[in-house]
Amino acid sequence: MRKYALAVAAFCCAGVAAAQTGRSPSVSSPNSLKWGPAPSILPAGAKLAVLDGDPTKSGAFTMRLMMPPGYRIPPHFHHADEHVTVISGTLNVGMGDKFATKGGIALHSGTFGMIPEGVHHFAWAKDRTIIQLHGQGPWGLEYVNAADAPKQR
Numbered sequence: 001m002r003k004y005a006l007a008v009a010a011f012c013c014a015g016v017a018a019a020q021t022g023r024s025p026s027v028s029s030p031n032s033l034k035w036g037p038a039p040s041i042l043p044a045g046a047k048l049a050v051l052d053g054d055p056t057k058s059g060a061f062t063m064r065l066m067m068p069p070g071y072r073i074p075p076h077f078h079h080a081d082e083h084v085t086v087i088s089g090t091l092n093v094g095m096g097d098k099f100a101t102k103g104g105i106a107l108h109s110g111t112f113g114m115i116p117e118g119v120h121h122f123a124w125a126k127d128r129t130i131i132q133l134h135g136q137g138p139w140g141l142e143y144v145n146a147a148d149a150p151k152q153r
Contacts, residue, residue: 026052038065041141043150045071051132055139062134067091067125074099074148075122076141082115082133089129095121097144120144 028051038046045068053061064087075097084091086107093113094104099122107113115121133139143149 028052033064035066040150043071043073053137055133055137057137059137060134061137061139062132063139064130064132067129067131069125069127071129072099072124073122075120075144076148077118077120077144078115078139078141079117080135080139081117083112083135084114085112085132085134086110087130087132089125089127091129091131092124092126093121094123095119099124 033049033051035047035049038048042065047066049064049066051062051064053059055061055063067089084107086109088109090109091107091111092101092104093107093115094100097120101124104124
């Protein structure tokens, strides 16, 4: 009940917030997310939902990535720190230039992780997994081995 009272209070103050900042508060429930195909820079099969901001532009963003069972992201790195929270399922992460499922770390639902800019890493999901990514855009990744980059779809 208290959670709903806080949500109502937040929306009642939305007009004041918009007048002060030019932005309004927002709430994204799991059922309200608009999932679409993940960007072509990622392997095919994943879906993406943007919760806040625009990850293709400079500025803060929050997005979720839904990975199907068996999904793999080859070794890559980012030009900004990567902040990841596992919403559901398990994200497995390994470090280095070669993909290997041995020696990785399993990030279970509710786990937060941060990988600094430039660190080579890779990821996989054995089962359906949803992660939340947030940071400063523009978001992107660069594959360690150019041959691992997905063909443009």
